[in-house]
Amino acid sequence: MFSDIEIAQNCKMLPITEVAKSLDIPADELECYGKYKAKISESFLKSVQSRPQGRLILVTAINPTPAGEGKTTTSVGLGQAMAKLGKKAIVALREPSMGPVFGIKGGAAGGGYSQVVPMEDINLHFTGDMHAITAANNLLCAMLDNHIQQGNELGIDGRTVTFKRCLDMNDRNLRRVMVGMGGKANGVPREDGFIITVASEVMAILCLARDLSDLKERLGRILVARNFKGEPVFAKDLGAVGAMAALLADAIKPNLVQTLEGSPAIMHGGPFANIAHGCNSLRATRLALHLADYCITEAGFGSDLGAEKFFDIKCRAGGLTPCAAVLVATVRALKYNGGVPKAELSKPNEEALRAGIVNLGAHIKNLQQFGIPVVVAINHFDTDTEGELDIIKNYCTDMGTSFALSEVFGKGGEGGIELAKRVCEAAGQSSDFRPLYPLDLSLKEKIEIIARKVYGADGVEYSAAADKNIKEIGSLADGLPVCMAKTQYSLSDNPSLLGRPTGFVIHVDTVTLSGGAGFVVVHTGNIMTMPGLPKQPSAVRIDISDDGKIQGLF
Helix, strand or coil: CCCHHHHHHHCCCCCHHHHHHCCCCCHHHEEECCCCCEEECHHHHHHCCCCCCCEEEEEEECCCCCCCCCHHHHHHHHHHHHHHCCCCEEEEECCCCHHHHHCCCCCCCEECCEEEECHHHHHCCCCCHHHHHHHHHHHHHHHHHHHHHCCCCCCECHHHCCCCEEECCCCHHHCCEEECCCCHHHCCCEEECEEEHHHCHHHHHHHHCCCHHHHHHHHHCCEEEEECCCCEEEHHHHCCHHHHHHHHCCCCCCEEEEECCCCEEEECCCCCCCCCCCECCHHHHHHHHHHCCEEEEEEEEEHHHHHHHHHHHHHHHHCCCCCEEEEEECHHHHHHHCCCCHHHCCCCCHHHHHHHHHHHHHHHHHHHCCCCCEEEEEECCCCCCHHHHHHHHHHHHHHCCEEEEECHHHHHHHHHHHHHHHHHHHHCCCCCCCCCCCCCCCHHHHHHHHHHHHHCCCEEEECHHHHHHHHHHHHHHCCCCEEEECCCCCCCCCCCCCCCCCCCEEEEEEEEEECCCCEEEEEECCCCCCCCCCCCCHHHHCEECCCCCEECCC
């Protein structure tokens, strides 16, 4: 049995120019990073905007469990299966963050025989997008503190600074820090902190910007602090926009790579879905829609997080209309939701499956209320029994959804043929896509709708700080969608409540404006914007041989 990285390293990749040729992208419209990855030029992106668009397929999942669901693996395998059926399809994915790569997840480019390659490059530095976003973010922070140090013409109240530095690494020690220590020459002391790069507003802006002009306009709207009069201070007031955009000039271009079977994949942007909006860039999705008959994209974590934000934030921002959704689940994960410990998930247990399948039902209902067809994809394991699979199949039939087994991890595209057929059928049906809430509602009304209709909560409770935040944001939040920051492990804001929790309320801790991104971030429960490393981080298993071969990545 080969590991993911061994499978990836043994595959024979096509030159990226050949992958581009299959999409009618001329070689001179590529900006190559070696033989197997490239950025697509700005001129080519502009040239395809008038072309008709293909069908948009979203891949999402149930709440993640320690057993794993395989959402990215399913997305990649579905793209490979579409190619085997003679369909012109592109997989549009997020770029991995090095935080989880070195933390608890390991690699994040699919798995088994359904991966995007070059796997090592993608999981590490790739084309430098994460570094560029980090640099642009921290440039703004440096210019803010320098402005305060150099006379503070804008009258910035250092106690009100909300914009934080970032780093693409899990590091709990940086959550709260003091800056400017050591005397007058080292700046004005104030409390600060770091967030992980993929949770930053700059990441969200890059992923939602239409072009460089829109990028600059959005960067200018970043709220960094308030002055001593209580008035907002934006990035444009500090004169930071031009330099930030210059750092992001290459990062805004989508990246072209390939699957293990040589079908095209576009990877661009990487916001987390539990603390950010969880979708790849709008530019990459639009490009894929113009180049193929099917664009297969994913949103992070479950339907309660990534999918809801995909529909209510990304689709609104880009005028996108999804045709179908694929909901990934496993027998093992549903048994976990039914109370089975991780160590016993391989044992047959139909009773626990029936108890935990309500989690699947909640996610089906979440997707159906957006008005699009749903296909449930069961990521198949050898330990699944026919009886257990029949329970899920019958449950899906009762819920009015299609059902397909997916064996793409072990068989690649060939293992996703049934799923691809079901998805094509669903995408061909009429859909009545609609966002969950109108934008002209009050901020609290929008939060309430998400809490009740998506999470199944009885209501929402606000801390004193959250109420103060909402009052301070005031009219700046008018007409903006909501980006909920919530645990991914439960439909509630309590990670220990599995299955289909009832009788709970959502606790809102703080509320912040991401004016450049174009949404309001609502922090619930104990959600962290800077994760920490586990007791045994994945980093301890990663190494490189004397001949330059990376090992242990996944």
